[in-house]
Amino acid sequence: MGKASQYISALKMGHKIYPEDIAGMVGLPSVGNIFYVDPANGSDSLNAGKNHNRSLATVAGAYSKLTADQDDIVILAAESSTGRTAETAVVTWAKRRTHILGNGPRRKMNLRNGLGTDSTLTGQTSTAIFSVTATNCSFTNMSFATFQDNNILVSVQADYNTFTNVHFQGIGHATAGDDANARSLVISAAGENEFYDCTIGIDTVARGGAANASFEATGSCPRNKFYGCEFPMYADGAEPTWVKADTGNCFERYLLFESCLFTNATLGSATTITAGMDLSATGNGQVYFINSRWYGATDLTNTVTDLINDSPVFDTNDQGLMGVHANS
Amino acid sequence: MVFFINMPKAKEKKEKKEKVVNGFYKGYDVEWLKKNPDHPDFGLLKEIEEK
Numbered sequence: 001m002g003k004a005s006q007y008i009s010a011l012k013m014g015h016k017i018y019p020e021d022i023a024g025m026v027g028l029p030s031v032g033n034i035f036y037v038d039p040a041n042g043s044d045s046l047n048a049g050k051n052h053n054r055s056l057a058t059v060a061g062a063y064s065k066l067t068a069d070q071d072d073i074v075i076l077a078a079e080s081s082t083g084r085t086a087e088t089a090v091v092t093w094a095k096r097r098t099h100i101l102g103n104g105p106r107r108k109m110n111l112r113n114g115l116g117t118d119s120t121l122t123g124q125t126s127t128a129i130f131s132v133t134a135t136n137c138s139f140t141n142m143s144f145a146t147f148q149d150n151n152i153l154v155s156v157q158a159d160y161n162t163f164t165n166v167h168f169q170g171i172g173h174a175t176a177g178d179d180a181n182a183r184s185l186v187i188s189a190a191g192e193n194e195f196y197d198c199t200i201g202i203d204t205v206a207r208g209g210a211a212n213a214s215f216e217a218t219g220s221c222p223r224n225k226f227y228g229c230e231f232p233m234y235a236d237g238a239e240p241t242w243v244k245a246d247t248g249n250c251f252e253r254y255l256l257f258e259s260c261l262f263t264n265a266t267l268g269s270a271t272t273i274t275a276g277m278d279l280s281a282t283g284n285g286q287v288y289f290i291n292s293r294w295y296g297a298t299d300l301t302n303t304v305t306d307l308i309n310d311s312p313v314f315d316t317n318d319q320g321l322m323g324v325h326a327n328s
Numbered sequence: 329m330v331f332f333i334n335m336p337k338a339k340e341k342k343e344k345k346e347k348v349v350n351g352f353y354k355g356y357d358v359e360w361l362k363k364n365p366d367h368p369d370f371g372l373l374k375e376i377e378e379k
Contacts, residue, residue, distance in 0.1 A: 082364075082366065116366075119366075119368055122368070147364060147366070147367045147368065148368055149368075172367075173368065173369070174354055174355030174356060174369065177355055178355075203357075204356065204357035204360035204361075205355060205356055205357070205360075206352055206355040206356070234352075234357070236352075236355065268350065268351075269349070269350035269351075269352075
């Protein structure tokens with residue numbers, strides 16, 4: 001068996017085949033440049049990130065090397081237990097058509113390649129740890145996490161972004177768990193973002209005493225969609241919600257949850273929350289709750305005006321009967 | 329002379345329970361905390377040991 005370098009002239013002369021030369025290997029038929037991040041052994045100051053042996057250390061370091069609109073990709077290929085970076089500042093993802101891919105098996109929860117926060121990155125009350133302000137980006141097979149006292153983990157402020165197999169490990173500090181402004185995920189004035197097989201929140205840090213939310217849509221947010229996603233929670237007060245969408249137009253046209261699980265660990269001694277969803281009566285659209293299940297809340301929502309639901313029993317007022325929307 | 333009558337007391341922050349209750353201590357799942365040594369409150373495990 002011969003080696004390719006014996007037959008391919010370019011290789012014979014010492015040229016290398018880089019991942020970006022092999023179309024499709026990271027799930028896109030055409031890619032621009034690839035930059036590697038290894039939180040354990042990488043370095044933002046010493047390495048260029050062009051191959052795994054010369055990895056960068058943080059997502060911020062890799063982001064600075066990306067060019068918009070050529071499908072540049074950051075590959076998180078960690079060599080540590082958690083596989084999470086230690087970002088020292090909030091990251092704003094503002095370059096269109098750029099992507100992050102975790103180099104691990106397809107999972108829904110606690111993926112071992114991800115963006116994490118250094119112990120010094122704490123006390124963020126209103127700025128998200130990771131803000132997406134560009135369109136057409138994708139985030140795949142990775143976790144976003146903060147276990148410091150930061151209120152908002154990820155804020156999506158632009159349209160047409162896709163999250164696949166992403167765990168949003170937000171509200172990971174007990175102080176944030178007691179803060180009304182804490183969120184794992186926020187969509188702010190942005191539409192047509194899609195989430196496939198993601199997990200939003202954690203159930204290992206208690207939340208309560210304030211009405212925080214796993215996910216919030218605020219501003220005009222048309223046609224955002226969640227497929228096969230889980231929303232775990234451990235409440236130690238009745239106030240938190242899985243979903244907060246309580247401003248005008250925040251589910252404009254519609255907001256979709258299909259085959260999703262909303263769970264609060266009440267059979268594991270968590271406190272029953274009052275309502276799973278805090279919805280606006282003037283959201284200017286429908287909230288579709290299709291083939292989904294919830295547990296650990298007295299009511300699924302505080303108002304059923306715009307909720308279109310095919311699951312049995314979504315309000316205590318239904319007395320255990322199938323809840324059918326008036327317009328269905 | 330100024331008198332202050334019925335001044336409201338500063339609200340004390342509600343203290344979390346300081347026992348391990350159903351696997352949780354001060355808002356954290358103890359088993360989870362053991363697996364997250366990079367968590368800023370990892371030191372709580374020492375508190376539990378000392379009790």
